[in-house]
Amino acid sequence: MAFYLIALRASGFIRAYSNVVSMPHLTAEKLARIPMPLPHLEEQRAIADYLDRETARIDTLIEEQQRLIAML
Known part of the structure; x- marks a missing residue:
């Protein structure tokens, strides 16, 4: 799971999917909705x-x- 999240971050998915003010903030609710293959x-x-x-x-x-x- 950790490597998958690292790959998502590297691809820009986390930044695009999360709330950004000064740094990306991924809420627990949004994390729970990310599909995990x-x-x-x-x-x-x-x-x-x-x-x-x-x-x-x-x-x-x-x-x-x-x-x-x-x-x-």
């Missing part, structure tokens, strides 16, 4: 599994790089 639970699990695998792979690469730096 959610994949089916099966797809969410597949995405989470993929991210877990890739994060573990990145962690392994970082550890290997730190070992190489320590040996140098």
Whole structure:
């Protein structure tokens, strides 16, 4: 949800959708009306599994790089 809101802000949606005096103000009521696209639970699990695998792979690469730096 946080990344979705960040993307909405970057696209200018939040500024266009919110009340603006000096800075955008997004009320709880307006936030509740913003459609939130959610994949089916099966797809969410597949995405989470993929991210877990890739994060573990990145962690392994970082550890290997730190070992190489320590040996140098």
